[in-house]
Amino acid sequence: MLAETYRSEIEAILAKYPPEHKRSAVMPLLYLAQRVYGHVPPQALDEIAALLDISSTQVGSLVGFYSLYYDRPGGKYRVQICTDLPCALRGAEAFARELCRRLGIELGGTTADGLITVEAVMCLAACDRAPMFQVQDAEGIHYHENQTVDSALALIEMLRQGVRRG
Amino acid sequence: MAEHILLRHRDIPGLDELDVYLKHGGFEGLRKAVTKMSAQQVIDEVKASGLRGRGGAGFPAGLKWSFLTPGVFPRYVVANADESEPGTFKDREILESNPYQFLEGLAICAYAAQVRTAYVYCRGEFWDLAQALEWRIDQLHQQGLLGEQLFGTKYALEIHVHLGAGAYICGEETALLDSLEGKLGQPRLRPPFPAAAGLYGKPTVINNVETLTNLPPVLTRGAAWYKTIGTEKSPGPKIFCLSGCVVRPGNYELPLGTTFRELVFDRGGGVPSGRRIKAILPAGASSTILAATDAVLDTPMDYESVAAIGSTLGSASVIVLDDSVDMTWAVLKTSRFFKHESCGKCTPCREGTYWMLHIAERLHAGRGSRQDVALLETVARQIQGKCLCALGEFSTMPVVSAVQNFRADFEQHAAGER
Numbered sequence: 001m002l003a004e005t006y007r008s009e010i011e012a013i014l015a016k017y018p019p020e021h022k023r024s025a026v027m028p029l030l031y032l033a034q035r036v037y038g039h040v041p042p043q044a045l046d047e048i049a050a051l052l053d054i055s056s057t058q059v060g061s062l063v064g065f066y067s068l069y070y071d072r073p074g075g076k077y078r079v080q081i082c083t084d085l086p087c088a089l090r091g092a093e094a095f096a097r098e099l100c101r102r103l104g105i106e107l108g109g110t111t112a113d114g115l116i117t118v119e120a121v122m123c124l125a126a127c128d129r130a131p132m133f134q135v136q137d138a139e140g141i142h143y144h145e146n147q148t149v150d151s152a153l154a155l156i157e158m159l160r161q162g163v164r165r166g
Numbered sequence: 167m168a169e170h171i172l173l174r175h176r177d178i179p180g181l182d183e184l185d186v187y188l189k190h191g192g193f194e195g196l197r198k199a200v201t202k203m204s205a206q207q208v209i210d211e212v213k214a215s216g217l218r219g220r221g222g223a224g225f226p227a228g229l230k231w232s233f234l235t236p237g238v239f240p241r242y243v244v245a246n247a248d249e250s251e252p253g254t255f256k257d258r259e260i261l262e263s264n265p266y267q268f269l270e271g272l273a274i275c276a277y278a279a280q281v282r283t284a285y286v287y288c289r290g291e292f293w294d295l296a297q298a299l300e301w302r303i304d305q306l307h308q309q310g311l312l313g314e315q316l317f318g319t320k321y322a323l324e325i326h327v328h329l330g331a332g333a334y335i336c337g338e339e340t341a342l343l344d345s346l347e348g349k350l351g352q353p354r355l356r357p358p359f360p361a362a363a364g365l366y367g368k369p370t371v372i373n374n375v376e377t378l379t380n381l382p383p384v385l386t387r388g389a390a391w392y393k394t395i396g397t398e399k400s401p402g403p404k405i406f407c408l409s410g411c412v413v414r415p416g417n418y419e420l421p422l423g424t425t426f427r428e429l430v431f432d433r434g435g436g437v438p439s440g441r442r443i444k445a446i447l448p449a450g451a452s453s454t455i456l457a458a459t460d461a462v463l464d465t466p467m468d469y470e471s472v473a474a475i476g477s478t479l480g481s482a483s484v485i486v487l488d489d490s491v492d493m494t495w496a497v498l499k500t501s502r503f504f505k506h507e508s509c510g511k512c513t514p515c516r517e518g519t520y521w522m523l524h525i526a527e528r529l530h531a532g533r534g535s536r537q538d539v540a541l542l543e544t545v546a547r548q549i550q551g552k553c554l555c556a557l558g559e560f561s562t563m564p565v566v567s568a569v570q571n572f573r574a575d576f577e578q579h580a581a582g583e584r
Contacts, residue, residue, distance in 0.1 A: 016326040021366050023348035027331055052348070065350045065509075067332030068290045084252040085451055085499040086409035086485050122334065122503055123252040123451075124291050127407070127485075128415035134291055141293035 002047045006032060010051065023052050026059060030069050035138045039070040067121070068136065075110040075117030077159050078136040079152070083120040086127035095131035096120055098149045103156070115163055116156055135159070171395075171403045172379050173419045175263040184305050187266040193311055195382035196273050200317050203385075208278040212381065214389035216401040221246055221337070221374030222449065222480040224400075224469040231278055233361035234369040242365040243276045243284040244346065244372045248330055248337040250289055252503055253450035253483035256405040257375035259417050261288075261295045264379065265302055269325065271378035273312070274385060276323050279371045283324050287342050290331040300327050334507035338555045339372040341509065352511040353555035376405055396422035400468035404482055407450075408434045411441065411488035423471070427463040430486055441488035445572070448472055449480025451500045452560035454567035455493065458486075476567075493568045493575035497542075498526040504561035515558030518549035522565055529579045539576045543569050 003010065009032065010025075017024040026048060033044035040063050045056040052059075063069040081087075081096045100107050100118055110117040126132045129145035133152070144155060175181040178190055187193075199208050213228030234241060245268070249257040260268050276284045288296045303325050306312040314322045328346055335341045336351040343365050345351035364370020380402060384392050393401045400422040406429050409415045413435030420429065426446060430436065437443050443458040448467070454477040456462045465471050472479040487496060505519040525542045528534040546562035553559065569576055 016328070018366065021347065024328070024346060026348040027345070028329065030331070031329065054348075058349075061350060062331075062348075065333065066290070066330070069331055084503055085447075085496065086253045086415075088499060089410040089485070089487070089491070090415075121332075122506055123250055123254075125249045125255040125258045125289070127253055127255055127409035127483075128417070140297075141291055143291075143294070 002029075002033060002036065002044065003051060006036070023054055026052055026054070026062060027066075030059070030062060034069060038076075038138050039073050041071075068141075076115045076137060076163065077117070077156075079116060079118045079133050079156065080121040080124075080136060081118065081133040082122070082124040082126065082130065084123040084127075086123075087130035087132065090127075090130035092131045095147070095149060095152075099152055102149060102153060113160070115160055170419050171383050172267075172376065172405055173259065173264065173417060174267065176419075181267075182263055182265055184266060184302070184309065188309075191386060192266055192382075193270055195385035196270050196277070196311070197317050198385050199274050199277050200319055200321050205278050205280050208274065208385070211389050212278065212384060215380075215384045215392040216389075216399075217377065217380050217384060217392070218400060218402075218469065219374060220376035220380070220404065220481070222251070222452075222478075224479065227373060227377055227380075230361065230373075231275070231371055233359065234279060234371065235362045238369050239280070240283065241279055241281045241369040242371075243272065243279050243281045244339075244342065244365060244370060245272050245284065245286045245378055246337060246339065246342060246372055246374050247286050247288040247292065248342060249292075249375070250334040250337050250507075251450040251452060251481050251483055252500075253409050253447065253485045254407050254481045255409075256407050256417050256481070256483075258292065258295065259405075260375055260379050261292065261299065265299060266306075267382055268375055268379045269299075269302065269306065271381035272325060273323055274381040275371060275373060275378055276325075277321060279369075281371075282322055283326070285346060285365075286325065286327045287336070287346055288327055288329055289336070290329050293329070296327050296329050303327070333509070334503075335509040335555075335557060338557065341555065342372065343370065350509070352509045353557075355554060397466065397468045397470075399470055400479075404467070406467065407481070407483040408486070409483070410486040411437050411443075411491070412486045413438045420467075422468045423466040425464050425466055426484065429467065429484060430463070434486070437486065437488045439488075441490060443486060444489040444491060445487040445493075445496075447485040447487075447564065448477050448482070450483035450485065451503050452556075452563055453477055453480055454563050455487070455496060455571060456567065457571050492530070492579075493572040494526060494530040494579050497565050497568045498523070498530045500564040501526045501561065504557065508557060508561070512553040512555075512558060514549045514552040515561065518545055518558065519561050521545045522561065526565075529576060532579055534580050536577060536580045539569060539573070539580055542576075 013028045045059045049056040132145040180186040217227045218224045336345045340354035341351040360370040447453045501523040505523040508519045510516045546565045
């Protein structure tokens with residue numbers, strides 16, 4: 001399905017790398033699959049493997065290794081809070097706890113409407129503007145810095161409204 | 167420093183737009199290199215400038231390029247934009263606000279290395295930045311500043327952006343290469359070094375974003391000018407990332423050799439809330455945790471001076487800890503990071519980071535014993551010197567130094583006194 005529907009995009013990705021080293025395209029193709037399917041299902045591993053002449057296992061190992069690929073569905077939006085040392089010194093852990101409490105979920109959990117997953121992640125290179133988080137969805141990743149629990153909740157509400165409006 | 171050389175957008179608004187960048191001398195460095203200099207002359211000029219790699223290792227950039235195996239083509243240049251060290255956020259500001267100076271620097275490096283294809287390996291979380299970078303590369307093509315026949319010569323260059331997907335280890339240059347080749351990002355056994363067998367087995371130069379951003383001014387203003395900034399052995403400007411318990415965290419561009427005290431107190435405004443400074447990590451989570459004594463604070467931040475106090479300048483990411491911070495917690499945080507980021511290839515790192523975290527958690531929760539303090543140090547020592555890359559080594563730095571410099575914090579926990 002990927003190969004037919006996204007032919008020109010796949011060709012543009014492959015054009016970045018020497019033809020004899022097209023395996024290099026596996027990471028961008030995994031992002032493409034995740035955009036299309038919401039996560040990386042087994043079927044996508046086979047499709048990518050066929051495009052690159054490698055095994056599905058070789059593709060699948062990358063999904064496990066890299067933290068931004070998911071082999072199962074989560075919330076439509078993943079709110080990923082950096083709680084590493086510099087951010088924690090600026091209150092990121094308390095921020096994460098309080099945000100989860102207000103959303104009625106555990107850290108790592110997903111809201112009842114299935115839209116928002118809140119996770120703690122490793123350093124996002126924004127240490128001077130903590131508390132901060134990134135929002136990952138199928139379309140990409142965006143940063144939100146110098147946050148309060150209220151500003152984060154307001155943003156989450158906007159994301160939810162966007163979904164409701166469709 | 168009055169003038170910003172790397173964070174030049176702070177002096178010139180709109181520098182992230184190509185016409186503004188060109189109006190302020192943009193691409194004159196590349197033009198000079200391609201039209202007036204041989205590749206060897208560019209390497210010689212960069213060698214003469216004394217520019218050292220800003221990613222952490224501090225290796226002289228020109229010298230690194232001169233190691234490329236002669237006569238073997240194609241070669242590759244890869245810009246390391248995988249900035250992931252806790253406490254480090256300098257490359258991000260360059261990519262966001264002064265991106266053309268970085269791209270020009272990358273093109274200069276590519277010319278010096280006689281490369282026709284360069285890649286920017288950008289961490290996956292920099293998704294927006296990577297998109298913007300691709301758009302800017304298009305702009306450069308439209309202006310004839312990338313592509314075929316640059317400045318009317320035979321030289322041609324393409325730059326591609328490759329997005330990572332969340333793995334600290336890919337900042338290590340050989341892991342980065344494997345990742346770019348579509349494999350797990352795990353370090354390679356060296357030798358061969360990338361200059362002999364790098365990307366796709368070809369001679370390859372890998373440089374950090376900040377290192378490359380230094381190149382345009384080195385070429386337009388010359389090595390002699392460059393050496394007037396900083397110290398004799400660590401010349402040039404450096405972006406210091408200041409984070410943690412400080413009033414004004416952020417990036418500060420200062421000459422190498424500026425003291426920790428000036429950065430933390432004069433620039434950063436010192437420690438907030440009437441607290442006192444307890445410790446600093448000079449190079450992010452990968453560094454030793456030093457007690458903030460007068461001797462430490464008055465140390466110049468250059469590669470040699472920081473090494474002389476038993477630490478490393480690394481990527482110059484200074485994390486400040488105030489006197490409310492419990493060192494068992496700090497070690498718990500750094501150990502959790504390294505345990506998560508260990509790629510699993512070398513057993514001492516994979517297992518060692520797991521056990522360091524385990525013991526740190528036990529101690530921090532007040533469930534540990536005095537033997538655990540000794541055990542923590544032992545586990546750390548057994549990782550050291552036994553791994554393919556520096557990650558394992560890095561993971562032990564905060565642990566061993568914290569136990570040595572702040573033993574009381576650990577023993578109090580062990581005795582259940584907290």
